[in-house]
Amino acid sequence: MTAASIAGSGPASPDRIGVGEPAGAVTVVDLDGLADADVDFGDTEDELTRRGILRTDVDACGPTLAGHEAVSPIFVEDRLVLLWVGDPVRTPEGVAAGTPLTEVRERYPEARHLDAPQGTYRFDGLLARDGDRAYLFLHDGQTVRKVIAGYADWAQRAFDEGHSPC
Numbered sequence: 001m002t003a004a005s006i007a008g009s010g011p012a013s014p015d016r017i018g019v020g021e022p023a024g025a026v027t028v029v030d031l032d033g034l035a036d037a038d039v040d041f042g043d044t045e046d047e048l049t050r051r052g053i054l055r056t057d058v059d060a061c062g063p064t065l066a067g068h069e070a071v072s073p074i075f076v077e078d079r080l081v082l083l084w085v086g087d088p089v090r091t092p093e094g095v096a097a098g099t100p101l102t103e104v105r106e107r108y109p110e111a112r113h114l115d116a117p118q119g120t121y122r123f124d125g126l127l128a129r130d131g132d133r134a135y136l137f138l139h140d141g142q143t144v145r146k147v148i149a150g151y152a153d154w155a156q157r158a159f160d161e162g163h164s165p166c
Contacts, residue, residue, distance in 0.1 A: 027068060027070070029149045034083065037053060039083075042080060048073075082149065082151065085146075085149065093108070095135070095137065095144060097143075097147060112128075114159055135148070
C-alpha cells in the first residue's frame with residue numbers, strides 16, 4: 001500500500017496549468033473507471049501517459065489525470081487500482097462528496113458499514129462491493145466526505161490502513 005500512497009495525487013496548486021472541467025460538468029466514476037476520460041482500472045501508468053491522460057508535470061503529490069482535478073489515481077505495481085474522487089465527480093447512482101448518508105444507503109442497500117478505529121481522526125466507511133470492484137464512501141455519519149472506486153481489495157486495504165492519496 002506504500003506504493004499506492006506515494007503514487008496518489010492530491011489537490012493541485014491554484015496556479016496549475018491545464019484544462020479543467022467546464023463549469024457544471026459532471027464526471028461519472030463507475031466500477032470500470034472514468035469512461036469519459038478513457039481511464040480503466042488495470043491501465044498502466046505508461047499507457048495513460050502515452051495517451052496524454054496521466055500527467056506528472058504538475059505541482060501535486062503524484063500523477064494527475066489531465067482535465068480532472070477532482071480525481072486522484074492510485075497505482076500499485078504500475079496498475080491503476082483506485083480513483084479517489086471529489087465533487088463534482090459522481091457514481092452512476094448520483095453519489096458524490098456531500099451526498100447525505102441516507103441517500104447512499106437507499107442507492108447501495110447492500111453496502112457494508114466499516115468503523116474507523118477509535119481515537120483516530122479517520123472517517124467511517126460504507127463499502128459497496130460488486131464482484132472484485134467496489135465503491136468506498138468515507139463519511140462523517142451524516143454525509144459522504146470522499147468517494148473511492150476501484151478494486152475492492154485495495155479499497156478495503158486503503159480503509160484498514162488509513163491511507164489517503166498523499
